[in-house]
Amino acid sequence: MELEKKLSKVSKRIKSSLIRELLDLKDPEMISFGGGVPDPDTFPRHEIAKIASEVIENEHRVTLQYGSTGGDNILKEQYIKLLKKHENIDNLDVDNLLITVGSQQALYLLGITFLDEESYCGVSRPIYLGAASAFQQRDPKFINVPLLEDGMDLDYLEKELEKLNKEGNIEKFKFLYVISNFHNPAGVTMGIEKRKKVVELANKYDFIIVEDDPYGALRFEGEKLPSIYSMAPERTILLNTFSKVLSPGLRLGLVVGPKDMVKRISMAKQAADLCTPALTQRIGARYLERFDLIEGIQPTIEIYREKKNLMMKLVEEKLGDIKGIKWINPEGGLFTWITLPEGFDTLEMFEIAKEEKILYIPGTAFYVDEPDNNTMRLSFCLPTKEKIKEGMDRLRKTIDRYAKEKGLEI
Known part of the structure; x- marks a missing residue:
């Protein structure tokens, strides 16, 4: 063959x-x-081992069974508390969140949900390899925005958006993908004025902001900056993960966003895997109940x-x-x-x-x-x-x- x-x-x-x-x-x-x-x-292997044993023994009807596509509500509720305490993100309920198999699945589902061969999306140059591979499968047209020491060159992006607008193609520009803190691979952080500018451009040209923040909790120096999501929750999708701050082996990622967007992404997930493993979700939920992840x-x-x-x-x-x-x-x-x-x-x-x-x-x-x-x-x-x-x-x-x-x- x-x-x-x-x-x-x-x-x-x-x-x-x-x-x-x-x-x-x-x-x-x-x-x-x-x-x-x-x-x-x-x-924290000892704590995880203890929790894993408990949830298998005491919650096996949930943890060893199929789960809902949207994810474990106990985990969502605990993560909502974490976002409120440490990120000043409020007014969320469980329908604003989707639990994925790591943030890589979230990137793949974003591509499925929003991109096709006629679409445009904005990405940094260089771009995170996982995002590139997920988006490239949909064969969109990329606007490659040069990366400067304080984040994307937004003047370049604005010129490209205006060009699309004049050509009558601005509606085909679906989203801008941003790693706001400690960019992978480049290590740079987007400054506060540029974060505000991203929101301004998104409002002007009516596109979605995808803010990927897997490293934000790992700050060694400098001032913590507010997330883009906190500035524009109505048009931002925030991606996060447990892989860098708890354990990559749990394979837990999170999508936070407007309910209508999260629902659409969840529908794409149904065809991908039905649900994220109930066992690792409940382990994550019970860990967050007992320990402050950020302080830990x-x-x-x-x-x-x-x-x-x-x-x-x-x-x-x-x-x-x-x-x-x-x-x-x-x-x-x-x-x-x-x-x-x-x-x-x-x-x-x-x-x-x-x-x-x-x-x-x-x-x-x-x-x-x-x-x-x-x-x-x-x-x-x-x-x-x-x-x-x-x-x-x-x-x-x-x-x-x-x-x-x-x-x-x-």
Whole structure:
């Protein structure tokens, strides 16, 4: 059988994730600055184990059974309390929330719900790989908005929106996808004035704002900023996840938004998986009943802060003499973004990196248009401090070897 002839157009557009492939590399000598994998020592495993045992024994009629597509109302109610306490988001009820299998499913469902081949959507350049893969399956037209040190270039976006408006296509612009805090992959945070400007543009051109905020609770320094959702709840969909602050193994994501939008997304979820696992939802719900999730991750934040500060110090020491190099020092989250001088191709250089036993994510993975080949993402959350030190030495060796092979002056 010729499989290619049997595949759908959607299937043919799907590409393997470079990050997933990197996670499959099992060489024990390899140091990885690759995937944004939380440090397992930060998981509250003893508390989760106790709760899991209890909800299986005492609530098996719910936890071992099918659940509703919308999700466990006890978990929703607890998360509503968390949003009110820590995010100043109020006036929600359970119909404003949908529980998904991680935030990646939420991104996929957004694509199913809002995008088709005639649609436009706005995304950052570079873009989070998971969002790119989810949206690309719908084959929309992307408006790739350059990312600056304080978030998207909204002047560029406004010009593109006005162009669509003059062409009579503005109704086809469905949403703007924004990672407001500690962008993946770039590490930048959108400033308060730009958040207000996003709302202004959304009102003017009548589009949905998709605010993805998986890292917002992981702030190491600087002032906490109000969410875009809190500024415009009537036209914003807020995505969140338990993966970075509790455990990725629970596979719990959340969609918060206007009831009519949440209902439509929930309808798409019915066809995808019927429901999110009842067991992990109830574990999450009982955990939130007993513990303040945000207060509980303060030790985790301290661990990541120390690792981030160490990595940034070493970037300065080990790479700072390279002419034309740039990097982002994030205020939180899990990543930094490095731009090497022109002439570097970090995907091509990756073969040397594997020989030197150091992994990073080549920047080409984070574009839906022509990529900037001289970029890379480094994650500091998983490796130990000792491995961060050794890994930065290996990264410099990798860069030096590549430059020598290509005749590049650094």
